[in-house]
Amino acid sequence: MSSSSSSLKFVAGVDEVGRGPLAGPVVAAAVILDIARPIDGLADSKTLSARRREELSALIKTHSLCWALGRAEVEEIDRLNILQASLLAMQRAVMALAIQPELVLVDGNQAPKLVYPVTTIIRGDATEPSISAASILAKVVRDAEMCDLDELYPGYGFSLHKGYPTRAHIDALQKQGVSPVHRRSFGPVRQVLAASLAASS
Template sequence: MSSRSGAPNLVAGVDEVGRGPLAGPVVAAAVILDDTRPIEGLADSKVLTPRRREELSILIKGCALCWALGRAEVEEIDRLNILQASLLAMQRAVMALTLEPDLVLVDGNQAPRLTCPVTTVIRGDATIPSISAASILAKVARDAEMCDLDRRYPGYEFSLHKGYPTRAHIEALQRQGVSPIHRRSFGPVRRAITNMTEHNSM
């Protein structure tokens, strides 16, 4: 496949991480791989061990033609809703690339608004190497940030569950209340706010 100029098309893979958590940002990555430097072992980040994700993240950053991260903050998630915030994070990741892609392949069935052609791919993180690479970079970056936030907001165990609604996380919300990085538009967080307000008014 060639562009009108005769040069090979630049195809970017895009994926996001962090739709389901109750806390923290949603993070997206965009990656344009170098066909002359293939990376063995790329896969959906969810099926890889943390150590393997870290190893592949280093390889991706060293071998890709370019890569970039994008994000949407908790305030944007609460204001826009998680779907629109995820699309915004993906848009920001693509716009941050140092090379302009001729085509963007996005995991899932929803595409961000971009100036270049976009194709969605169901389960693309498991089948398209560039999307797999993006899912790995996004996952590694977000996990590292949640570990940092665990130190800033102790007691919630963000380093263990990364903000997802585990039993321990829900219990911490009920015990400690809501932190500044919790998504107030999410049901369990709203209920924790209501319970705390009712308790304080008694």
């Protein structure tokens, strides 16, 4: 944390997970850590094993001053575009915090519209503990939801790739068609829809 923000007590870190997938929501989390109860091992969620993320998620929920989640659904992603939907999810997470932050640290270089002071930090999920904590919470929640969606919409492999555009996912999409949780504004999904429309005309 920078020297200018180190004297603040209520600093919220916020991050989102799920910009790249072809299916499912984008999920954001906001966390205000308790400086009196530091959590060892916080890091960018993508660098951690699933088991370690689960362990840290439990610690974050019990050791932080407060935390909250926000999300944007597939319909909002298709209507707004993924960047605006991601910013909306982050805004919702911050606004759901039980404690008003004195400063909000946002991963990346674009910030959601907030009534609080905001600082954007590129690669903040790897350097700022509160942003790392937010990225871990968001990823654990979204990964679990994609596993649930795998049961609702079997055959796509959501529990394995979490909706990201892997070869297996593209193949399943082309074979099975577009599910209700696929993002229709994303190129590979649009192509499948177009091919289906052409075949039926």
